[in-house]
Amino acid sequence: MNNRKTILGIIILVLFLVSSSEVFAGDILWRITHNDQEALIIGEIVYEVGNSYRVEVKHVISGILPNGTISLSNDFSYIGINEKPQVGDFLVLSLDKKILNYYIKYGAFKANNGDYESLKLYKNDLPHILQAEFTVLEYYINTNGEPIDYYFEGDKVFLKNATGEDFLIFSADNVAVTTALVEDQPYNLEEIFSPTSVVDKNISFINNRVILGMVLSGVLAVIYLSFIKK
DSSP states (O other): OHHHHHHHHHHHHHHHHHHHHHHHHHOHHHHHTTTOSSEEEEEEEEEEETTEEEEEEEEEEEEOOOSEEEEEESOOOOTTTOOOOOTTOEEEEEEEEETTEEEEEEEEEEESOSOTTTOOBOOTTSOHHHHHHHHHHHHHHHTTSOOOEEEEETTEEEEEOTTSOEEEEEEGGGOOOOSOOOOOOOOOHHHHHOTTOOOOSOSSSSOHHHHHHHHHHHHHHHHHHHHHHO
16 A cells, blocks of 8 residues: 555656646746846857857847857757858857857847847747747847846737836737748747757647646546545
């Protein structure tokens, strides 16, 4: 009987941890805009050597990173637009560091220029939810990494200013036009913002697997409690 209780307890704990980690892993936009990385920068790819890009740091939005150039592995594509970077491209990079080497943490986003105040991300023809996410990131960059308080309401995104007033920055009914023209295809938010995530093909942050895990956890909890009472 004790062995049964132990096994059930372990299963419930594992399912709870898996479900929680998937839910929290979804909100990558929040992590990018709340400094969960070594640095968020605007850069320009100046040349390519072997399997690496040399990226000139144009501006550091948040975090700490020396001016000059950094080296990055060239085995990545831009988030959302399924395009490989080219020499001469401007891009926004979420970076972390291992010892002396930088690597991409939450993604690389193609940009139209290197000026943080006027920068726009390539996002046309993406699903509206992704255009909304990219618009929030643009506002964060355009304000040079100032703290932002945003929320989603259907297909609209609002920002709260310092006095608590809400103002609309994105609506699917009035999509802002940028220079981007990209392939129209279904995207998954978790895969787009975290390329290393393994998730179901579902555009919801809380996907079916998470819901199923929660249901199973609840069922097993009831069974576990019934065993304890016996």
